[in-house]
Amino acid sequence: MKKTYREKALRCAILLVGLTIAHFGVALYLLADLGADPFNVLVQGILRAVRPVFGAKVTHGNVHMAVSLLIILVLWIVDKTYIRIGTVLCMLCGGPIIDFFQMILGPLFAAKHPLWTDIAVEAGACVILAFGMTIVIKSEAGTGPNDLVALVISEKLRRKFSVVRMLTDVTFVAVGFAAGGSVGIGTLICAFLVGPVAGFFLPHSERYVKRALEKLSYD
Secondary structure (H helix, E strand, C coil): CHHHHHHHHHHHHHHHHHHHHHHHHHHHHHHHCCCCCHHHHHHHHHHHHHHHHHCCCCCHHHHHHHHHHHHHHHHHHHHHHHCCHHHHHHHHHHHHHHHHHHHHHHHHHCCCCCHHHHHHHHHHHHHHHHHHHHHHHHHCCCCCHHHHHHHHHHHHHCCCHHHHHHHHHHHHHHHHHHHCCCCCHHHHHHHHHHHHHHHHHHHHHHHHHHHHHHHHHHC
């Protein structure tokens, strides 16, 4: 029994490492300001819609956490078996991690940069995001709330996940853009690169996670 709890704790720790890497990529996306990934277009749009009411004290991370919590509450009603400890960790930690990196890296993006530099940052952010995402997936501690949306709809309606994921991403972008979120070349880069890059990293991340679990289990 103790071994089971220890393994769960280790998997949660690995998830947090992957979440930190992935949201470092998200922060770079937002700072380059050429368009965010679909879910964060939604978050950014909501943020820009509520800031006139609540003021500058509301951050991207605050809204990210609130939207993630809303998704978890809805999924709890639909089918709570999808919600695991990692899902809750993603909800609690994702937003603050984004805010932290934006605060630290913000001064580097204060001055204007050539367009090619921002595009390069977006491409690098895509790779970072995809790699972190595969660590989260292979931790098997739980799936992030935004990623669960497409998974649950796909399984409940018995439709192809790829099609449902595309439709949910389009919905995130449409609602976020309507609310004031930034859609641009960065969004397109994310749409075309994250999947293939994640596919490349998945087998490598699986090995990294397996080795980490084996090493930490014997320490």
